[in-house]
Amino acid sequence: MREIKLELNENRCKGCELCVQACPRDVLAMGSNINALGYRPAAVIAPEKCTGCKACALVCPEVVFTIYQSA
Amino acid sequence: MTENMHLTMMKGNEALGEAAIRAGCRFFFGYPITPQSELPAYMARRMPEVSGTYLQAESELAAVNMVLGAAATGVRAMTSSSSPGFSLKQEGISYMIGSQLPCVVVNIMRGGPGLGNIQPAQGDYFQMVKGGGHGDYHMVTLAPSTVQELVDLTMLAFELADQYRNPVAILGDGLLGQTMEPVRFPGMKEDDAEKDWALTGAKGRAKRVITSLELNPENLEAHNLKLQEKFARMKANEIRWEEYLCSDAEMVVVAYGTAARIARAAVDAARSIGYKVGLFRPISLWPFPSAGLARLAQNGVQRFLDVEMSSGQMIEDVQLAVLGQAKVHLYGRMGGVVPTPREVLHEIQKVMGGEAK
Numbered sequence: 001m002r003e004i005k006l007e008l009n010e011n012r013c014k015g016c017e018l019c020v021q022a023c024p025r026d027v028l029a030m031g032s033n034i035n036a037l038g039y040r041p042a043a044v045i046a047p048e049k050c051t052g053c054k055a056c057a058l059v060c061p062e063v064v065f066t067i068y069q070s071a
Numbered sequence: 072m073t074e075n076m077h078l079t080m081m082k083g084n085e086a087l088g089e090a091a092i093r094a095g096c097r098f099f100f101g102y103p104i105t106p107q108s109e110l111p112a113y114m115a116r117r118m119p120e121v122s123g124t125y126l127q128a129e130s131e132l133a134a135v136n137m138v139l140g141a142a143a144t145g146v147r148a149m150t151s152s153s154s155p156g157f158s159l160k161q162e163g164i165s166y167m168i169g170s171q172l173p174c175v176v177v178n179i180m181r182g183g184p185g186l187g188n189i190q191p192a193q194g195d196y197f198q199m200v201k202g203g204g205h206g207d208y209h210m211v212t213l214a215p216s217t218v219q220e221l222v223d224l225t226m227l228a229f230e231l232a233d234q235y236r237n238p239v240a241i242l243g244d245g246l247l248g249q250t251m252e253p254v255r256f257p258g259m260k261e262d263d264a265e266k267d268w269a270l271t272g273a274k275g276r277a278k279r280v281i282t283s284l285e286l287n288p289e290n291l292e293a294h295n296l297k298l299q300e301k302f303a304r305m306k307a308n309e310i311r312w313e314e315y316l317c318s319d320a321e322m323v324v325v326a327y328g329t330a331a332r333i334a335r336a337a338v339d340a341a342r343s344i345g346y347k348v349g350l351f352r353p354i355s356l357w358p359f360p361s362a363g364l365a366r367l368a369q370n371g372v373q374r375f376l377d378v379e380m381s382s383g384q385m386i387e388d389v390q391l392a393v394l395g396q397a398k399v400h401l402y403g404r405m406g407g408v409v410p411t412p413r414e415v416l417h418e419i420q421k422v423m424g425g426e427a428k
Binding site: 038 | 082105188250251
């Protein structure tokens with residue numbers, strides 16, 4: 001079975017929330033911590049639901065996401 | 072000079088920097104502070120490409136006084152900061168107005184008071200519009216609400232600064248500075264205006280003096296009267312605003328910058344359920360578009376809803392403009408909380424009374 005790994009580089013995130021809106025499966029939510037830039041970054045709350053559709057990566061203006069899939 | 076027809080996807084802060092360069096600005100003195108740091112970072116990279124000077128000063132005070140020095144030689148210069156840093160620049164702004172020096176100053180507001188936080192806010196209205204620094208002064212303050220308007224108003228700001236020999240302010244907030252939108256830039260402009268007051272070396276001509284010091288009270292009053300005459304000309308010629316769906320409106324939302332963008336979405340939503348609501352968006356905060364608001368009140372708008380990301384600062388100018396002819400309600404959020412269109416819609420419904428017509 002194809003495996004998906006969603007990586008979120010939280011220290012690049014400016015907390016714009018676009019990815020949370022874009023994710024069709026509620027994989028993402030806003031975190032409550034403050035990142036290195038001083039913003040409240042997005043967080044992966046349900047990695048098992050991710051299908052690797054890349055919607056988050058496409059809308060993210062700060063190139064926060066990297067998505068891996070097994071061959 | 073070629074017009075660039077391409078749309079470029081750019082962050083507000085960076086688009087502002089490119090607009091300044093296109094306007095002929097070749098001197099930028101900055102000091103980093105979130106949420107405007109992308110602007111000095113962009114200038115650090117871009118200025119050498121156009122043979123300009125970028126310098127990161129040791130403090131905000133140093134940066135604004137470097138702008139004063141550069142402006143005195145007749146070049147186009149700019150500095151930028153965010154709320155706490157902008158407070159530190161007030162002294163230099165007062166000196167530049169006293170010395171009649173043109174420049175552009177940028178404030179990308181964040182939550183306050185004090186260090187506050189780094190989220191978008193609009194709590195610096197009083198500081199920008201009612202003075203901030205010392206002495207009898209005003210400066211044209213422009214409040215864009217999209218990245219494209221940020222570009223257009225930055226270009227305009229340099230023109231107005233030279234025209235009046237006075238600093239011009241661009242007032243945005245963290246949301247506008249961080250938002251990425253497609254923008255179109257005009258071509259490069261040459262700053263070739265003859266400045267017969269600039270300090271360029273006195274060889275072959277009488278020396279020129281630029282100062283804000285005048286110890287003789289009568290002379291200083293005469294100087295002030297000259298400045299006041301200039302402010303009166305700005306008031307007569309530089310008022311800008313936008314009206315959206317105001318012609319048949321029973322209630323009008325008043326908001327600027329980011330708050331206006333959110334309010335516009337709320338106005339659209341209110342219209343779709345039958346409320347006759349419009350949006351009045353001041354673009355120049357000083358001079359304030361009082362006449363436009365007064366006309367709406369005279370034409371029968373009985374209620375205004377002032378929406379700000381502050382405790383309600385612009386509302387004082389709105390109330391002054393309508394002079395008791397209409398009721399002015401407030402919806403203000405503070406501390407870097409950005410209201411949603413749904414929340415503004417809810418306030419519209421509260422002010423207009425439950426039933427949509």
